[in-house]
């Protein structure tokens with residue numbers, strides 16, 4: 001790619017200490033994220049999929065600089081942000097936002113939702129006074145399909161889907177370049193999930209931001225993501241354009257994941273067979289190889 005990617009991570013690695021001796025020295029550690037590299041172009045959606053515990057959320061937190069990498073580098077708009085802290089991160093925070101799985105735990109229960117949505121606007125000095133802020137918040141409410149008259153209510157007065165809309169309004173308040181969405185529909189009723197996915201799509205069309213979309217529902221990934229990266233035990237085992245990965249999955253784990261996802265067509269769903277896959281960690285030192293343009297597979 002000749003254009004500067006919006007986000008580039010190189011060899012991202014995160015170890016967690018799982019056991020310490022009497023002196024507080026690490027005696028066991030878990031490599032939650034292992035040598036992960038990928039890029040996201042402006043306006044692009046990269047899906048990150050894999051079973052629970054494969055390192056998806058940790059990867060998201062590293063990208064957001066909510067956690068420090070053990071190794072590897074992170075570039076945002078060409079600028080290395082790996083070691084940035086505090087004030088150095090402020091301009092990045094504005095462009096890099098997050099939507100969590102559970103909007104209830106990410107919203108302050110004692111804060112009126114309009115305050116929560118408007119908070120980033122004040123923190124970053126985007127609005128000059130309270131009335132400008134109210135107008136901006138009302139506009140954000142409309143943008144995510146909420147009635148602005150509800151902005152003085154508290155989070156518990158909303159349904160799960162509405163709360164996720166509030167979380168999304170807060171995330172888009174500063175017109176970010178990238179949103180990390182960590183399983184943002186997993187906690188919602190199935191009937192609501194598609195609405196929230198469509199909201200993500202609409203907002204991307206209007207505002208042009210990129211998404212790192214963490215999910216385990218492959219159906220949604222297929223619908224929403226331009227490219228997909230499959231994680232297994234901390235490593236990316238396959239990555240490529242969504243159509244291509246679904247049409248021609250190369251890694252055994254990708255095949256197993258796809259075979260486990262229900263097919264919306266009932267005739268084909270009847271014939272679907274789940275492929276078994278033993279969740280063994282990829283061999284140490286295995287490298288990704290490009291099997292088709294942009295389609296990478298970890299060599300077995």
Ligand SMILES: Nc1ncnc2c1ncn2[C@@H]1O[C@H](COP(=O)(O)OP(=O)(O)O)[C@@H](O)[C@H]1O
Nearest residue numbers: 016017032050051052053054055056057058059
């Ligand atoms: N703060 C932490 N301390 C210790 N281990 C952690 C911590 N956060 C995550 N882990 C471990 O790292 C691995 C990856 O976790 P996570 O990134 O949450 O996976 P995923 O989001 O794919 O389910 C898991 O084994 C998890 O238990």
Ligand SMILES: [Mg+2]
Nearest residue numbers: 056057058182
């Ligand atoms: Mg997770």
